[in-house]
Amino acid sequence: MELSASFTRALLTGFDRAYADLVRVATRSTGNRDEAGELVHEAWLRLAEHAQASGQAEAAGDQPDDTTAYLAVMTQHLALDAHRRRQRHGRYVEGAVLQEQLAPSHAPDVADSVMYRQALAVLETALAGLPERSRAAFVAHRIHGDKQPLIAERLGVSLNTIERDLIQASACVEDALQRWRGNHLGSARRAGRRRSLAALLSFAGVGLGGHLGWQQWQLYRQQHVQWQARWQSPRGQQVRHALPDGSSLLLDALSQAQLQYFAARRSVQLLQGAAFFEVARNESRPFEVQAAGLRITVLGTRFGVEITPMGRGPSRVSVQVESGRVRVEPMAEGEAIETPQDDGFVHTLEAGQALQWAAGDRSPELSSVESAASWRHGELVFQHATLGQALERLARYAPFAMEATPDAARLPLSGRVRIAQAQAWIQALPRALPVQVQQQGDGSLRLSRRSRS
Numbered sequence: 001m002e003l004s005a006s007f008t009r010a011l012l013t014g015f016d017r018a019y020a021d022l023v024r025v026a027t028r029s030t031g032n033r034d035e036a037g038e039l040v041h042e043a044w045l046r047l048a049e050h051a052q053a054s055g056q057a058e059a060a061g062d063q064p065d066d067t068t069a070y071l072a073v074m075t076q077h078l079a080l081d082a083h084r085r086r087q088r089h090g091r092y093v094e095g096a097v098l099q100e101q102l103a104p105s106h107a108p109d110v111a112d113s114v115m116y117r118q119a120l121a122v123l124e125t126a127l128a129g130l131p132e133r134s135r136a137a138f139v140a141h142r143i144h145g146d147k148q149p150l151i152a153e154r155l156g157v158s159l160n161t162i163e164r165d166l167i168q169a170s171a172c173v174e175d176a177l178q179r180w181r182g183n184h185l186g187s188a189r190r191a192g193r194r195r196s197l198a199a200l201l202s203f204a205g206v207g208l209g210g211h212l213g214w215q216q217w218q219l220y221r222q223q224h225v226q227w228q229a230r231w232q233s234p235r236g237q238q239v240r241h242a243l244p245d246g247s248s249l250l251l252d253a254l255s256q257a258q259l260q261y262f263a264a265r266r267s268v269q270l271l272q273g274a275a276f277f278e279v280a281r282n283e284s285r286p287f288e289v290q291a292a293g294l295r296i297t298v299l300g301t302r303f304g305v306e307i308t309p310m311g312r313g314p315s316r317v318s319v320q321v322e323s324g325r326v327r328v329e330p331m332a333e334g335e336a337i338e339t340p341q342d343d344g345f346v347h348t349l350e351a352g353q354a355l356q357w358a359a360g361d362r363s364p365e366l367s368s369v370e371s372a373a374s375w376r377h378g379e380l381v382f383q384h385a386t387l388g389q390a391l392e393r394l395a396r397y398a399p400f401a402m403e404a405t406p407d408a409a410r411l412p413l414s415g416r417v418r419i420a421q422a423q424a425w426i427q428a429l430p431r432a433l434p435v436q437v438q439q440q441g442d443g444s445l446r447l448s449r450r451s452r453s
Helices: 003-011 016-029 033-054 069-102 110-128 132-143 146-157 159-184 191-207 212-223 387-394 418-425
Strands: 229-234 239-242 246-249 255-263 268-271 274-278 287-291 294-298 302-310 313-323 325-330 347-350 351-358 365-368 379-386 402-404 410-420 435-439 445-449
Touching: 003 110, 003 132, 033 069, 033 159, 033 418, 110 132, 110 159, 132 351, 132 410, 146 159, 146 191, 229 239, 268 274, 268 302, 268 418, 274 287, 287 302, 294 302, 302 351, 302 387, 313 325, 313 347, 325 351, 347 351, 379 387, 387 402, 387 410, 387 418, 410 418
Parallel strands: 268 287, 402 445
Antiparallel strands: 229 255, 239 246, 246 274, 255 268, 274 302, 287 294, 294 325, 302 313, 313 351, 325 347, 351 365, 379 410, 435 445
């Protein structure tokens, strides 16, 4: 049904009165109060966009009989649409993960890599206990592949002496590895032990020669992308995404993020806007978020990150923790995400704590927060902000344009704003600030500083 402008405005007028009832209806449909708040907010945004697109046309007598009931049905429909989207996305993610698991890989299995590291430690301990000449002969022959006569000449002993040294060293190493294998893999035939020793020495050949092989394997684990995605949200709409590990990401309006999962870490780069993360705990695979030069590392928690542009200066980053703990530290300019800034700070934030920082700051600003990422609940909180920053933040949602003159944009501002009441809040600003609000012909709002006369 096509709604008239007057019908839509009547729904918007009754929206604030029906807000609590709508959240309860949506919570029953979704089972999640946070998601319910998002759906109610989306309903308001759709109505506001429709009212803007409908212009000033009126339809006499076209008014809803029961505003709350109509809005409740609309919210339930949105909840059903959201449920269907999650199902489709879940099927897509499951398919992508299955495809990744079935795809051939040149990387060793994680369990195998741990086993080899343990075996290498046993091998190095056994070699360290050998006489110096036996150890030198063994490494030269079994690791570097040198011929026995060449080793004998280099060490200044007879070929028979080198042969005896190699027999002694091999027996010592095999006994050590057999004891290790007995603890991990059970008894094995001697030929099997020798084949395992040969394979291990092949692996250790580069490892003992400067650990190059292990470094290359670690580099591969750090750089090989197992899963990736790049998401962005439109104006006025918050979008939730399910991640392959059971985590989830909620993007605020006009926000953008890039995600990459590696064998040893999960990485997110917040490119603009704000995001809220619900991270599934995995101690062997930390979750890292990079935002405007700041790195946030977690194992499992719920927290929000937001980038606020600051005109010509560096953007400010805000981190707010709802539950769990996060580690926050700056990154060196131009360095990879694994590289922290040598002279930077490291802070651990717990539930109810927040941090704000911009590149160039000597230290971050720490504070407490009542509700992390309050935009999830349809509310924006401004502390020590300016009017220009507040308008820029509201512009992510408003279906109409807004701007402030430079002198008005610099006015200090603190307070709370319900996103659903953005236009009414702006119209009321002259009662709190020395500004005047003018509505332009295209429906946009222009704020200028009021003269002191």
